[in-house]
Amino acid sequence: MHHDCERILLTQEQIENRVQEIADRLNADYAGKTPLVVGILKGSIVFYGDLIRKLDIPVELDFMAVSSYGSGTVSSGMLKMKKDLDRDIKGRDVIIVEDIIDSGYTLAKLKKILYERQPASVKIVVLLDKFERRVVAIEPDYSCFDIEDEFVIGYGLDYDEKYRNLPYIGILKPEVYSK
Ligand code: IMP
Ligand code: MG
8 A cells, every 4th residue: 555545545456347247227228329438537537437437339539638636635616628629519419527516516516618609419527526525516427436535546536736646545644645
């Protein structure tokens, strides 16, 4: 375990099993369709890579990059779009893949931006849901794990751009972000 981790919250095996369950549901729910799977950079990349390899429906891939956090641990409520989609989504079934929903600002704004482009549907898949922290009324359509209000790292999630490559999800030691 990384020395900045207080403890491991979710092991590689727990994550793998749960991602398979969510993929099974997507395979059933999108049977006969070709959804556009939109990864929100950068936090979702590891989850995204694992999830799409478990999908056996045809999919197309695209990415958006947004930021709301800066280097702190509390959402600012401001969303900056750094990279837009390459593809037109009009009439498409869009699946947004995000690492974590916290206040809900990021996904609420993203959903609004995408809906204005007249897709056939927009659904949200998240790896983690910090449900206690929600400020905006928005719920993911598919969620792998509900978690408590603790700052987590690994499996794509960062603190100040670090730890994304850890293969498990760990709780960051508070002294790392309070100093
Ligand atoms: P929201 O807009 O408050 O829902 O925040 C969503 C974004 O906050 C996610 O995409 C993450 O980048 C970031 N975030 C929220 N909680 C955590 C955490 O515990 N670890 C790492 N990033 C987090
Ligand atoms: Mg992030």
